[in-house]
Amino acid sequence: MGSRLPCFKRRKQVGGLWAYTKDPSMTTALPSTRALISKYTCGMSDFPMPDHYPPHLTQAQFQEYMESYAKHFDLLKDIVSRNDNDTKWRVEVTVNGVPRVEEFDKLALCHGYQTYPEMPKFECKEKFEDILMHAQQFRPEDVEKYKGKNVVMVGMSSTATDVINNIISHAANMYLSHRRGMYIFPTWRDKTPADLLLSWRRRRTGFLLQRYLPGPGASYLRPASCSVPPGASDTIIPLLQAGRLTSLHGIKRFLGPRSIEFTDGSVLDDIDAVVCATGYTADLTVAPFLSSSRPPNYSGPELLPMAVSNIFRHAHPLPSLTQMESAVDAHHAWLAARYAADTTPGSFDRSMVKSWEFQGFLHEAAGTGMENLGEPRLSWVMNHGVETAHAFRVFETGKRRAWEGAREAILRVNRDVASVDFYALRRLSLTRATNTHSPPTSPTQTQIISAQPS
Numbered sequence: 001m002g003s004r005l006p007c008f009k010r011r012k013q014v015g016g017l018w019a020y021t022k023d024p025s026m027t028t029a030l031p032s033t034r035a036l037i038s039k040y041t042c043g044m045s046d047f048p049m050p051d052h053y054p055p056h057l058t059q060a061q062f063q064e065y066m067e068s069y070a071k072h073f074d075l076l077k078d079i080v081s082r083n084d085n086d087t088k089w090r091v092e093v094t095v096n097g098v099p100r101v102e103e104f105d106k107l108a109l110c111h112g113y114q115t116y117p118e119m120p121k122f123e124c125k126e127k128f129e130d131i132l133m134h135a136q137q138f139r140p141e142d143v144e145k146y147k148g149k150n151v152v153m154v155g156m157s158s159t160a161t162d163v164i165n166n167i168i169s170h171a172a173n174m175y176l177s178h179r180r181g182m183y184i185f186p187t188w189r190d191k192t193p194a195d196l197l198l199s200w201r202r203r204r205t206g207f208l209l210q211r212y213l214p215g216p217g218a219s220y221l222r223p224a225s226c227s228v229p230p231g232a233s234d235t236i237i238p239l240l241q242a243g244r245l246t247s248l249h250g251i252k253r254f255l256g257p258r259s260i261e262f263t264d265g266s267v268l269d270d271i272d273a274v275v276c277a278t279g280y281t282a283d284l285t286v287a288p289f290l291s292s293s294r295p296p297n298y299s300g301p302e303l304l305p306m307a308v309s310n311i312f313r314h315a316h317p318l319p320s321l322t323q324m325e326s327a328v329d330a331h332h333a334w335l336a337a338r339y340a341a342d343t344t345p346g347s348f349d350r351s352m353v354k355s356w357e358f359q360g361f362l363h364e365a366a367g368t369g370m371e372n373l374g375e376p377r378l379s380w381v382m383n384h385g386v387e388t389a390h391a392f393r394v395f396e397t398g399k400r401r402a403w404e405g406a407r408e409a410i411l412r413v414n415r416d417v418a419s420v421d422f423y424a425l426r427r428l429s430l431t432r433a434t435n436t437h438s439p440p441t442s443p444t445q446t447q448i449i450s451a452q453p454s
């Protein structure tokens with residue numbers, strides 16, 4: 001408590017990749033991007049989402065929400081803390097273009113895990129003469145380039161959906177090339193945002209099954225035949241069904257200036273553009289001692305930062321070094337077994353964690369007190385109702401600040417969800433184009449160049 005927390009960030013605006021930028025070297029949500037999970041489950045614990053936002057926020061609304069959060073809690077100052085303890089982190093930064101070195105006791109790198117484009121290595125790609133690029137470079141301002149063109153979209157996850165939504169009405173023909181398919185779920189199930197079908201109780205039941213019955217437990221959460229993580233899209237399936245998008249196998253190699261061979265042996269000779277929405281990797285050049293970085297599966301937007309801050313300020317003890325080393329060994333053995341069972345080369349995710357263990361650790365470290373929802377009046381609604389982050393701040397555990405508005409905020413979100421006419425809202429959200437917000441900029445723009453123990 002009482003420590004000062006400088007925050008270095010590279011973009012001019014608050015909001016991470018939700019702050020739209022025209023700079024094609026940065027990953028950005030597009031103005032047409034909508035959040036995949038609804039406002040009821042993706043807000044901050046002590047800062048309710050504005051009533052006038054639709055269930056799924058647009059890029060501009062997400063940015064606006066983050067901006068107003070930062071203003072409300074006065075986070076836009078650039079404060080620098082110093083101390084002479086010799087177990088510090090030495091951080092090289094440029095502040096408004098001027099380089100300087102800072103030293104810190106603790107350092108949290110939250111600079112995103114979707115920074116560098118993951119571009120497939122295609123055989124003979126130099127033979128192709130037209131557009132071959134990663135989706136990170138795509139901007140809606142350039143959409144005219146695709147007018148009347150034959151476009152192959154590689155990858156079928158959410159970025160592919162974003163780009164397809166922008167190009168489909170301009171392109172002559174649009175193809176979707178993928179290696180192994182994907183279980184695609186919509187952001188709405190009938191009249192309800194799909195994330196509202198999950199609850200704290202269902203999630204905990206899933207974790208219990210995964211821990212004690214790993215085979216059937218995994219298929220409780222996703223279809224048994226599906227080895228690829230599922231993705232959300234409201235448009236890919238309808239476009240495929242309508243014949244406006246054609247499904248293709250993965251790209252095997254390029255044969256000529258406009259010619260591509262696919263892994264099933266089929267060839268297309270009239271392709272003008274190939275856009276690879278094939279994912280991203282983290283930028284670990286700032287911390288070369290790290291080998292991978294990816295947040296574990298869903299933990300709620302603030303749970304991980306709450307846990308990290310409690311560990312930093314010794315409100316939650318870390319296990320002993322021996323215990324941590326043996327946990328790391330056991331985790332590596334688990335990963336190695338998963339790797340041995342993996343059948344698609346190049347697709348193994350070595351940063352995966354056992355959510356059913358890690359979530360418990362995070363809640364304990366964050367001090368949410370949610371392991372046992374003893375509060376009788378709220379217990380039912382917290383177990384079976386909307387999974388809102390307000391729940392993280394209900395119980396007084398002494399480990400983090402509880403919020404006196406949390407109980408009412410939880411009841412309110414649940415009342416809203418029960419009373420809302422989602423059918424009408426959905427129709428409205430599908431027809432309304434929303435990008436009127438022009439984001440204010442924050443006073444300083446800083447970039448971490450390297451961070452190492454000093």
Ligand SMILES: Cc1cc2nc3c(=O)[nH]c(=O)nc-3n(C[C@H](O)[C@H](O)[C@H](O)COP(=O)(O)OP(=O)(O)OC[C@H]3O[C@@H](n4cnc5c(N)ncnc54)[C@H](O)[C@@H]3O)c2cc1C
Nearest residue numbers: 008009010011016017028029035036037111112446447448
């Ligand atoms: C287009 C898109 C849409 C998404 N939609 C969803 C969604 O609907 N729901 C969901 O749950 N997740 C979604 N995701 C996942 C996404 O990762 C999160 O929404 C979220 O933005 C991650 O936040 P973050 O703070 O970890 O990273 P980011 O939002 O990437 O923020 C990292 C920040 O660090 C800055 N930075 C990077 N390097 C440096 C440096 N060296 N020095 C200083 N600053 C630096 C960056 O400029 C950026 O501002 C989406 C991802 C993408 C790419």
Ligand SMILES: NC(=O)c1ccc[n+]([C@@H]2O[C@H](COP(=O)([O-])OP(=O)(O)OC[C@H]3O[C@@H](n4cnc5c(N)ncnc54)[C@H](OP(=O)(O)O)[C@@H]3O)[C@@H](O)[C@H]2O)c1
Nearest residue numbers: 034035036120155156157158159160179180277278279347
């Ligand atoms: N809110 C939104 O609307 C929104 C928009 C964009 C992104 N996002 C989020 O941002 C994150 C990144 O999404 P993303 O779509 O950029 O990446 P991603 O989720 O990592 O998906 C990459 C896609 O590319 C495929 N792929 C990878 N290598 C390939 C290759 N060599 N050939 C063919 N296909 C290949 C993958 O499937 P295989 O490995 O099976 O081939 C997968 O379909 C996700 O968390 C996503 O939910 C959200």
